[in-house]
Amino acid sequence: MSRKILLEHIDVPGINTFDTYRKMGGYRSVEKALKTMSPDDVVEEVKKSGMRGRGGAGFPTGMKWSFLAKPVGVPRYLVCNADESEPGTFKDRYLMEKIPHGLIEGMITSSYALGANTSYIYIRGEYFYILRILEKAIAEAYANGFLGKNILGSGYDLDLYVHPGAGAYICGEETALLESLEGKRGNPRVKPPFPAIAGLYACPTVVNNVETIAAIAPIVNMGGDEYAKIGIGRSTGTKLISASGHINNPGIYEIELGLPVEEFIYSDKYCGGIKNGKKLKAVVAGGSSVPILPANLILKTANNEERLMSYESLSDGGFVSGTMLGSGGFVVYDEDSCIVRNTWNFARFYHHESCGQCSPCREGTGWMEKVLHRIEYGHGKLSDIDLLVEVSKKIEGNTICPLGDAAAWPVASAIRHFREEFEWHIKEATLSQTRNFGLLAAHEALVK
Amino acid sequence: MNLAFSEEALTLSKALMKRYPEGKHKSALIPILHIAQAEFNGWLSTDAMDYVASIIGIKPIEVYEVASFYSMFNMQPVGKCSLEVCHTGPCAINGAESLISYLENKLNIKLGQTTADGMFTLKAVECLGSCGSAPMLQCGVNYYENLTNEKADDLINKLTAENRLQSYTDIK
Numbered sequence: 033m034s035r036k037i038l039l040e041h042i043d044v045p046g047i048n049t050f051d052t053y054r055k056m057g058g059y060r061s062v063e064k065a066l067k068t069m070s071p072d073d074v075v076e077e078v079k080k081s082g083m084r085g086r087g088g089a090g091f092p093t094g095m096k097w098s099f100l101a102k103p104v105g106v107p108r109y110l111v112c113n114a115d116e117s118e119p120g121t122f123k124d125r126y127l128m129e130k131i132p133h134g135l136i137e138g139m140i141t142s143s144y145a146l147g148a149n150t151s152y153i154y155i156r157g158e159y160f161y162i163l164r165i166l167e168k169a170i171a172e173a174y175a176n177g178f179l180g181k182n183i184l185g186s187g188y189d190l191d192l193y194v195h196p197g198a199g200a201y202i203c204g205e206e207t208a209l210l211e212s213l214e215g216k217r218g219n220p221r222v223k224p225p226f227p228a229i230a231g232l233y234a235c236p237t238v239v240n241n242v243e244t245i246a247a248i249a250p251i252v253n254m255g256g257d258e259y260a261k262i263g264i265g266r267s268t269g270t271k272l273i274s275a276s277g278h279i280n281n282p283g284i285y286e287i288e289l290g291l292p293v294e295e296f297i298y299s300d301k302y303c304g305g306i307k308n309g310k311k312l313k314a315v316v317a318g319g320s321s322v323p324i325l326p327a328n329l330i331l332k333t334a335n336n337e338e339r340l341m342s343y344e345s346l347s348d349g350g351f352v353s354g355t356m357l358g359s360g361g362f363v364v365y366d367e368d369s370c371i372v373r374n375t376w377n378f379a380r381f382y383h384h385e386s387c388g389q390c391s392p393c394r395e396g397t398g399w400m401e402k403v404l405h406r407i408e409y410g411h412g413k414l415s416d417i418d419l420l421v422e423v424s425k426k427i428e429g430n431t432i433c434p435l436g437d438a439a440a441w442p443v444a445s446a447i448r449h450f451r452e453e454f455e456w457h458i459k460e461a462t463l464s465q466t467r468n469f470g471l472l473a474a475h476e477a478l479v480k
Numbered sequence: 481m482n483l484a485f486s487e488e489a490l491t492l493s494k495a496l497m498k499r500y501p502e503g504k505h506k507s508a509l510i511p512i513l514h515i516a517q518a519e520f521n522g523w524l525s526t527d528a529m530d531y532v533a534s535i536i537g538i539k540p541i542e543v544y545e546v547a548s549f550y551s552m553f554n555m556q557p558v559g560k561c562s563l564e565v566c567h568t569g570p571c572a573i574n575g576a577e578s579l580i581s582y583l584e585n586k587l588n589i590k591l592g593q594t595t596a597d598g599m600f601t602l603k604a605v606e607c608l609g610s611c612g613s614a615p616m617l618q619c620g621v622n623y624y625e626n627l628t629n630e631k632a633d634d635l636i637n638k639l640t641a642e643n644r645l646q647s648y649t650d651i652k
Contacts, residue, residue: 119568119607157552158608160621160648193499198510199551215509217549233504276570282612320569363570377572381606
């Protein structure tokens with residue numbers, strides 16, 4: 033369960049340079065694809081791999097690729113989503129900073145498969161120093177004949193550019209990203225049409241996450257069938273997990289999907305247990321958008337089965353008792369954490385990041401922030417709890433893009449699993465300003 | 481309008497516009513606004529935005545609506561060094577709030593304010609993708625992570641000694 037594919041050579045000195053990367057077997061997938069495979073062959077391997085998009089939604093990548101329209105005489109684009117902004121997620125940053133050629137290689141092989149001759153990496157503006165790292169790697173790839181005209185004598189041409197954003201979580205939504213790349217405000221588009229039909233400059237476009245594209249090289253190298261053997265069930269392959277919060281070893285871990293959650297939290301190979309010998313209270317397993325789960329439900333499902341780090345196992349029980357793998361942003365909360373304060377924090381985040389296009393999200397995120405703020409600061413009413421649930425339900429499913437859902441789920445799930453803590457916060461308004469509720473509610477909530 | 485880019489910035493801007501297909505060079509707007517902010521004291525005045533519009537050949541309103549949407553573009557003057565402390569979830573539970581208080585006391589300003597000498601602006605910003613190394617702040621292109629009060633002191637001394645605009649993009 034500790035197989036490394038994306039990070040296999042992470043510790044090799046100089047792996048950020050072309051020469052070392054190449055020496056370690058880099059760019060083999062480009063040679064294999066351009067010299068021995070048709071573009072459709074590459075798409076077929078990605079389909080067989082069963083890999084699901086690593087940005088958060090988990091849609092099968094090969095299937096997404098196969099939807100790409102191919103009208104004659106119209107350019108097609110591949111755009112890499114490097115707008116990593118989901119709180120708790122910092123894996124793409126790590127991958128691009130440490131092994132920039134892994135992404136470049138994936139972009140070339142993927143662009144070939146999709147028939148794109150110009151591709152862009154849209155990176156969040158705050159990662160400007162990584163933009164420089166990527167531009168240097170791209171220059172090396174041009175100098176060595178892996179980018180530009182007639183790559184490796186195959187007749188295939190590709191230009192690759194990095195494009196900075198300027199601070200907007202919403203640009204991680206693929207149509208907002210495309211708007212931003214066109215030099216506009218990051219307002220998500222109404223779908224359909226989907227980007228596969230009308231994306232960048234109204235041309236057929238595929239938008240994929242950094243980790244997804246970086247995984248294309250190993251999939252082409254080993255073949256889709258081999259890749260599909262890694263992992264568990266429909267959760268094939270490996271996944272980068274960003275671990276943060278109250279743990280001994282925060283950082284990025286590549287895990288084979290199917291690793292038990294308990295092992296991930298407590299093994300010294302991964303998170304190394306809870307900091308300062310404290311107890312586990314809750315986990316946000318897939319970035320701030322996914323439902324928070326109390327200790328018992330993150331370690332075991334409602335049916336008392338061991339919870340695994342996989343798409344299926346984490347979502348077992350739906351939103352009643354489960355969550356989602358999401359982007360793999362794994363945030364751990366210890367016994368002293370205040371769930372109310374954390375929920376207010378996330379609500380503030382979504383209010384700040386709402387683009388303002390749809391009123392349920394624009395107004396609703398503001399309401400949730402305001403009500404949570406007054407509960408946190410000792411001015412809440414008991415009826416506020418149901419008010420929050422009601423507002424979250426009015427946002428969910430009623431917006432153009434998934435930001436509305438992403439804002440609603442953390443609030444709804446915190447109340448679902450920690451209602452006693454919210455009630456305590458309101459009833460003990462004075463006491464709650466000087467101490468936290470602690471662990472009690474988490475266990476009581478589980479008994480139900 | 482008396483503002484103008486340095487020759488270097490102008491050359492870079494024109495090169496950036498060529499990265500996009502013919503007729504689609506408006507795509508270079510955000511990259512060029514980053515350059516403008518670096519060229520014009522860290523913020524985007526109306527004159528600065530009008531100048532960018534003239535370089536790209538688009539209407540000024542197309543620049544205003546974009547500049548005002550993105551959090552990295554300052555629509556008001558700022559200090560030479562914007563200290564942008566991440567205060568989202570994972571950072572908040574690992575010391576961001578006490579780091580902000582420490583910096584407020586040290587610099588004798590509140591969040592959103594600039595020191596009287598124009599050197600520091602203190603901001604709280606949302607998730608910068610540094611959750612495993614909290615608390616942290618961004619200043620210009622650099623991330624400063626796993627901060628303690630002592631490290632924050634050292635950073636402020638270093639930035640004071642450098643005494644220059646800390647830009648997101650160093651066009652050199």
